[in-house]
Every structure is written in structure tokens, then in C-alpha cells.
Amino acid sequence: MPRAGLSPASVTEAAAALIDEIGFENLSMGLLAERLGVKTPSLYKHVAGQADLAHRIAVMAMIELADAIRDATQGRSGKEALVAGAHAMRTYVLEHPGRYAAGNAAIVTGPDDPLVPAIGRVLASWTAMLHGYRLDRDQEIHALRMLRSILHGFSALEAAGGFQIDTDVDDSFTWMLGFIDQGLKAKWPDLIPAH
Amino acid sequence: MPRAGLSPASVTEAAAALIDEIGFENLSMGLLAERLGVKTPSLYKHVAGQADLAHRIAVMAMIELADAIRDATQGRSGKEALVAGAHAMRTYVLEHPGRYAAGNAAIVTGPDDPLVPAIGRVLASWTAMLHGYRLDRDQEIHALRMLRSILHGFSALEAAGGFQIDTDVDDSFTWMLGFIDQGLKAKWPDLIPAH
DNA sequence: CCCGTTTGGCTAATGCCACTAGCTTTTAGC
DNA sequence: GCTAAAAGCTAGTGGCATTAGCCAAACGGG
Numbered sequence: 001m002p003r004a005g006l007s008p009a010s011v012t013e014a015a016a017a018l019i020d021e022i023g024f025e026n027l028s029m030g031l032l033a034e035r036l037g038v039k040t041p042s043l044y045k046h047v048a049g050q051a052d053l054a055h056r057i058a059v060m061a062m063i064e065l066a067d068a069i070r071d072a073t074q075g076r077s078g079k080e081a082l083v084a085g086a087h088a089m090r091t092y093v094l095e096h097p098g099r100y101a102a103g104n105a106a107i108v109t110g111p112d113d114p115l116v117p118a119i120g121r122v123l124a125s126w127t128a129m130l131h132g133y134r135l136d137r138d139q140e141i142h143a144l145r146m147l148r149s150i151l152h153g154f155s156a157l158e159a160a161g162g163f164q165i166d167t168d169v170d171d172s173f174t175w176m177l178g179f180i181d182q183g184l185k186a187k188w189p190d191l192i193p194a195h
Numbered sequence: 196m197p198r199a200g201l202s203p204a205s206v207t208e209a210a211a212a213l214i215d216e217i218g219f220e221n222l223s224m225g226l227l228a229e230r231l232g233v234k235t236p237s238l239y240k241h242v243a244g245q246a247d248l249a250h251r252i253a254v255m256a257m258i259e260l261a262d263a264i265r266d267a268t269q270g271r272s273g274k275e276a277l278v279a280g281a282h283a284m285r286t287y288v289l290e291h292p293g294r295y296a297a298g299n300a301a302i303v304t305g306p307d308d309p310l311v312p313a314i315g316r317v318l319a320s321w322t323a324m325l326h327g328y329r330l331d332r333d334q335e336i337h338a339l340r341m342l343r344s345i346l347h348g349f350s351a352l353e354a355a356g357g358f359q360i361d362t363d364v365d366d367s368f369t370w371m372l373g374f375i376d377q378g379l380k381a382k383w384p385d386l387i388p389a390h
Numbered sequence: 391c392c393c394g395t396t397t398g399g400c401t402a403a404t405g406c407c408a409c410t411a412g413c414t415t416t417t418a419g420c
Numbered sequence: 421g422c423t424a425a426a427a428g429c430t431a432g433t434g435g436c437a438t439t440a441g442c443c444a445a446a447c448g449g450g
Contacts, residue, residue, distance in 0.1 A: 003416065003427060029408065038428075041409080045427050050408065104355065141362045142370035145349070148357070149371070150341065153348025160299065162343075167336045175337035176344070178386040183378045191373040198398060198445065224437065233399075236438080240398050245437065 004038050011036070011046045012056040019057060019098030024105065027054070027098070058106030059118045061099035066121035068092050073125065077132035079181040085129050086151055086177055093155040100155070123148075133184045139191065143184060150176065199233050206231070206241045207251040214252060214293030219300065222249070222293070253301030254313045256294035261316035263287050268320065272327035274376040280324050281346055281372055288350040295350070318343075328379045334386065338379060345371065 014036055019027045029050060033040040047053045072088035073081040093100045108115050123144065130143055154173065156162075163169050209231055214222045224245060228235040242248045267283035268276040288295045303310050318339065325338055349368065351357075358364050 006427080028406095030406090039430085040407090041411095041430085042428055044409070104351075107356070139370070141360060142367045142374075145352075145358060145364075145367045146345065146371045146374060149348035149352060150345045151348070152352060153344035153346070154340070156299075156351065157340075157344060157347060161302070163340060165336060169340075172337045172340045175334070175386050176341045178383070179337075179341060179378050182381065182383050182386070183374050186377070186381070188373070188377050191370050191377070201398080223435095225435085234401085235436095236401085236440095237399055239438075 004036060004042070006036060006038065006042070006046050008046045008056070011043060012053065012060060015053055016057045016060055016096075016099050016102075019102060020096050022098070024054075024098045024101035029053075054102050055106055055109070055115065057099055057102040059114050061096065061103035062115065062118035062122055064096070064099070065089065065092050065103070066118065066125050069122065069125040069129075073129045079177075081129045081132055082181055082184075083174075083177050085125065086173075089151055090155055090158070090173065093159055097159045100159070104152075104156075130184075133187075135184065135187065139187075142191075147180070150180065199231060199237070201231060201233065201237070201241050203241045203251070206238060207248065207255060210248055211252050211255055211291075211294050211297075214297060215291050217293070219249075219293045219296035224248075249297050250301055250304070250310065252294055252297040254309050256291065256298035257310065257313035257317055259291070259294070260284065260287050260298070261313070261320050264317065264320040264324075268324045274372075276324045276327055277376055277379075278369075278372050280320065281368075284346055285350055285353070285368065288354055292354045295354070299347075299351075325379075328382075330379065330382065334382075337386075342375070345375065 011032070015027065015032050018032055018035055022031070027050075029043055030040050032053075033043055036043075043053075047056065068088045068091075069085045072084040076084055106115055126144055126147055127140070130140060130147070133143075135143055154176065158169060163172070206227070210222065210227050213227055213230055217226070222245075224235050224238055227248075228238055231238075238248075242251065263283045263286075264280045267279040271279055301310055321339055321342055322335070325335060325342070328338075330338055349371065353364060358367070
């Protein structure tokens with residue numbers, strides 16, 4: 001029996017490709033093994049199990065997503081950066097729905113979990129983009145959370161086929177980004193929560 | 196062997212309660228049967244299977260959610276209605292994370308699927324609330340999609356523990372609603388996508 | 391009130407899937 | 421070349437959803 005030349009990285013890579021085709025919840029070790037031309041138990045020589053595999057895909061997804069956003073916003077600022085970054089994220093989710101779902105389902109396992117810096121990279125990309133709007137320090141975290149909420153929500157709903165009415169979804173996305181941009185530029189002072 | 200007095204409705208009800216405790220992906224027929232004091236196969240006399248059960252929970256969740264939003268926004272308008280409706284949704288998701296997850300995972304099976312009107316009720320609740328802002332007709336659908344995106348995204352991230360930094364999440368939610376309210380009141384004309 | 395039918399329990403069995411044990415062959419280091 | 425680790429394999433085990441088929445409980449018309 002010749003060797004297949006697998007490694008944790010190559011197994012994860014193949015699993016990521018497969019999960020985008022068949023969906024996060026349909027990933028099975030048997031299917032992945034078949035895809036790699038190997039029997040199911042052989043996979044356990046490279047990854048600890050299905051949970052470990054999903055976690056590795058999640059880390060990969062967060063890194064890829066962060067890079068996509070960083071590359072898109074590089075050298076731009078203001079609305080241009082917002083639109084480019086948001087578009088990059090939306091495209092990533094539509095092209096890699098399984099990876100993205102894995103990224104969302106993943107939970108941090110400990111302080112040295114590589115998922116932590118991976119998520120940090122995504123947040124850093126958005127934070128850098130928001131800096132162009134010169135918000136107050138105490139508003140920045142709220143704006144970041146809003147941005148994450150709206151982009152995650154839109155992507156998740158779109159990927160799940162949640163937008164039924166036949167008004168163009170692209171138009172809605174563009175409109176939404178314009179709305180956010182205008183709001184961020186306006187900097188309403190009375191949005192600061194009172195205590 | 197005495198009868199347990201189950202019905203499709205009571206089984207679904209029990210499953211909904213269970214799923215909120217243990218999480219959507221941990222629901223199993225065995226656990227539900229134990230909870231109901233019955234053996235696993237007996238459940239199949241009332242629901243067609245796990246997929247059917249999840250679908251019933253989804254329909255229930257959408258109806259409950261729509262009612263919660265409707266009740267909260269009843270008799271209010273503008274920012275008051277927005278805040279009350281959004282708060283009602285956020286509360287519902289935090290109190291019933293399993294049901295809500297089932298609602299999101301569900302897919303419409305056909306034209307007479309009761310999930311269709313159930314989702315319609317949620318959308319109708321939001322649409323009624325948005326009417327108070329007197330938006331242009333062609334902006335309304337975009338605003339509705341934005342609202343769904345942001346509320347779903349926020350709820351999903353919060354339920355998944357996605358907000359790590361120790362700035363108060365309530366403050367972020369309040370800030371976000373203020374942001375949306377101000378933007379909707381402003382009605383920027385240049386948000387209409389050009390064709 | 392009784393009897394036939396429907397309903398709702400049950401046990402037993404099937405099949406799929408993740409995962410483990412333990413064996414064998416390949417490969418890499420010396 | 422020899423030794424040992426690494427990477428494949430076959431053969432289980434156990435948990436899960438689901439189905440088949442049996443039997444008792446409720447129920448309705450005579």
C-alpha cells in the first residue's frame with residue numbers, strides 16, 4: 001500500500017474545499033477520506049477527530065477572511081475602504097460558505113488557541129478601516145460591533161437564502177453601506193450611552 | 196403500559212424547551228424521549244423524524260418571535276418602536292437560543308409550508324414599525340433588509356459569545372439602535388442605487 | 391355493554407457514522 | 421542495511437436515527 005502523502009495541513013485544506021461544496025453540517029470523515037483516496041481511520045493519523053478538523057478549518061477561514069479584508073482596504077480610506085472591505089467579506093462568505101460557517105461555530109479552547117489571533121486579525125482589519133472615520137474613542141468599539149453585526153447578519157442571511165423578495169440584493173448591500181458611511185461621517189454626539 | 200398522552204404539539208413544545216437548554220445541535224431523539232418519559236421510537240408516532248421536529252420548532256419560533264415584536268411595538272412609533280422591537284427580539288434570542296437557531300436553520304420545503312407565513316409575520320412586524328419613518332417606497336425594502344441583518348447579526352454574535360472586549364454589550368446595542376434611528380430619520384436621497 | 395378498529399406505546403433490528411485497537415508496510419535517520 | 425517512527429490498513433465498538441412488527445389501550449357504533 002503506497003502512501004498518500006497527507007499531512008495535517010493537506011487534510012485540512014481538502015476538508016475546507018469539501019465543506020464549501022457540501023455544507024458545514026454535511027462534512028463527514030468518510031466523505032473526506034474518499035476524496036483523499038484513503039480509508040476513514042487513516043485521517044486520524046493527521047487530525048485528532050472531527051472537532052479538531054472543524055477547528056482547523058475555522059482558523060484557516062478567519063485568517064483567509066482577515067487577509068481578504070486587509071488586501072481590499074489597503075490603500076483606501078473612508079467609504080471606499082468600507083465598501084471594498086465589506087465587499088471582500090461578502091464575496092468570501094459566498095465563495096466559502098462552509099469555511100465561514102466553521103469559523104462561526106468554532107469556540108476558543110484555551111489561551112494559546114490559534115483561533116484567538118486569527119479572530120484578532122479580522123477585528124484589526126475592521127478597526128484599521130474604521131480609523132479613517134476619526135470616531136471618538138468610546139464610539140469606536142460600538143461602531144466595530146455594529147459593523148460586524150451588520151456584515152455577519154447580511155452574509156448569513158444571504159448565504160441561507162433569507163432574502164426572498166426579488167429586489168436586487170446587491171442594491172440592498174450597496175444601500176446599506178451608504179447608510180453606514182453617512183452615519184459614521186455624521187458622528188451624532190448623543191449616541192453615547194448615558195450612565 | 197399506560198399512555199403518555201403525547202401529541203405532535205406537546206412533543207414539539209417539549210423539544211423546544213429542551214433545545215433551548217442544550218443547544219440546537221445537541222438535540223437528540225433519545226434525550227427528548229427520556230424527558231417525556233417514553234422510549235425513543237414512540238416519538239415517531241407524533242413527528243416524522245428529527246428533521247420534521249426541527250422544522251416544527253422553527254415554525255413555532257418564528258411565530259413566537261413575530262408576536263413578541265408585534266406586542267413590543269404596538270402603540271409606539273419612531274425610535275420608541277424601533278428600540279422596543281429590537282429589544283424584544285434580542286431578549287427572545289437570548290431566552291430561546293435553540294428555537295432561534297432552529298428558525299434560522301430551517302428551509303422552506305414547499306409553497307404550503309407553514310414556515311412561509313410564519314416568516315411573513317416577522318417581516319410584517321418590522322415593516323409596520325418601519326412605516327413610522329415614512330421612507331421612500333424603494334428604500335423600505337433596503338431598510339428592512341438592513342434591520343434584519345443588523346439584528347440577526349448582533350443576536351447571533353452575542354448568543355455565540357462573539358463580543359469579547361469588556362465594553363458593555365447593552366451599551367453597544369443601544370448605540371447601534373440610536374445610529375439606525377438617526378440614519379432612518381435623515382433619509383439621505385443619494386442612497387438610492389443608480390442603474 | 392361489547393367488539394372491531396385505530397392509536398400509541400413497546401422491543402428488536404438495521405445502518406450509518408465517529409472513533410479505537412492493533413497489525414503491517416513504508417520511509418527516514420544513522 | 422537496520423531500526424524506529426510514521427502512515428496506511430482491517431476489524432471492531434458504541435451511539436445515533438430510523439424502521440418493522442407486536443400488543444395493549446382507548447374509542448365508537450351496534
